Amino acid sequence: MTSFRKLMIKLKSWEYWPWQLVYLPVGLYSIGHAIKSGSPFYFSASNPAIKNGGLMSESKSDILAKIPEAYRPLTVLFQAGPTALEEVLNYLREHAIQYPFILKPDYGERGKGVQKIEDEQALTAYCLEARLPFIMQPYIDYPLELGVFYARFPASPKGTISSVVIKEMLKIKGDGKRSVRTLMESDPRAFLQLARFETEAPYLLEKVPTQGQLIELESIGNHCRGTKFINGNHLINKQLEVVFDTIALQIDGFYYGRFDLRCASLEDLYAGQHIQIMELNGAKAEPAHIYHPGYSLKQAYTDLFDHWRVMAEISRENHRRGVPYTPFWKGIKDLGEMINMNRQS
Numbered sequence: 001m002t003s004f005r006k007l008m009i010k011l012k013s014w015e016y017w018p019w020q021l022v023y024l025p026v027g028l029y030s031i032g033h034a035i036k037s038g039s040p041f042y043f044s045a046s047n048p049a050i051k052n053g054g055l056m057s058e059s060k061s062d063i064l065a066k067i068p069e070a071y072r073p074l075t076v077l078f079q080a081g082p083t084a085l086e087e088v089l090n091y092l093r094e095h096a097i098q099y100p101f102i103l104k105p106d107y108g109e110r111g112k113g114v115q116k117i118e119d120e121q122a123l124t125a126y127c128l129e130a131r132l133p134f135i136m137q138p139y140i141d142y143p144l145e146l147g148v149f150y151a152r153f154p155a156s157p158k159g160t161i162s163s164v165v166i167k168e169m170l171k172i173k174g175d176g177k178r179s180v181r182t183l184m185e186s187d188p189r190a191f192l193q194l195a196r197f198e199t200e201a202p203y204l205l206e207k208v209p210t211q212g213q214l215i216e217l218e219s220i221g222n223h224c225r226g227t228k229f230i231n232g233n234h235l236i237n238k239q240l241e242v243v244f245d246t247i248a249l250q251i252d253g254f255y256y257g258r259f260d261l262r263c264a265s266l267e268d269l270y271a272g273q274h275i276q277i278m279e280l281n282g283a284k285a286e287p288a289h290i291y292h293p294g295y296s297l298k299q300a301y302t303d304l305f306d307h308w309r310v311m312a313e314i315s316r317e318n319h320r321r322g323v324p325y326t327p328f329w330k331g332i333k334d335l336g337e338m339i340n341m342n343r344q345s
Helices: 002-012 024-037 060-064 084-094 120-129 180-185 194-200 238-248 266-271 297-320 328-344
Strands: 076-078 101-105 115-117 134-138 144-151 160-168 171-173 214-216 228-231 256-263 275-281
Touching (some): 060 134, 060 275, 076 084, 084 120, 115 120, 144 238, 144 266, 144 297, 160 297, 180 194, 256 297
Antiparallel strands (some): 101 115, 144 160, 160 228, 256 275
């Protein structure tokens, strides 16, 4: 019965469909741009500063290092291996870093391997299981988490913002009677995450929240972990574009991608202050507002095709300006590397 209910929830809402299925038409659409550009790896020229333009086997820490210091959190890279735990613990002691903090694979996507570390026990488990280099960032408790999609053509001094997604963390509201488990079972989005909580936090499921008590079940803003993606395109205006022009123009060789960030308030966002960019995704970035509940699949494809068209045009313009595409055999090697890393993350 549980499996049947999960299947019905996913069938009714395309936002839960496997990304490989959703992106099949986009892949076919991309073939046309590959032919027009003369390379299957045409996207690699979209962001010359990022490996393969940011579509495969790119390093999160390398990209973050290019972001202006005022806008990026402390990011420390660690190598996976038998000494990883000792190295992290030494770093925490030497720099007086407190729990909680975030650990995530340096290579990876769709939230795989991202974890909020609350204590040494969780840190130990993460380090022992890590198979890839990983990065540590402080947990940023600003109340707003957003994804802001920015694009700029090489000849233009200004860019545009084409998508803003507001991330609403997975929460439940207590009624003083039902357990966390029962409350999750009554909410389709939370229900899809229940099996994960049975493994990761079984102790939480039997608690009974008081009347009106809000419990944040997930603090990682990823759609695969139950976060609701809300269309925030109404927030786009000239003031916001000025803020991200200021940031993006300081990143030499960056033209296309999505800033994933937290900020203190909308007022601070428009003022360009109290903003912390946790990740910058390049050519593979999605206009994540399309995952808004009820957003039509037809409109989602219109938006996706439009973004891939812009990315391809930026790539071709950069190529005409002397930026090479990734050579075929190197691209094949990097593609295999990306597939292998995704299996390990």
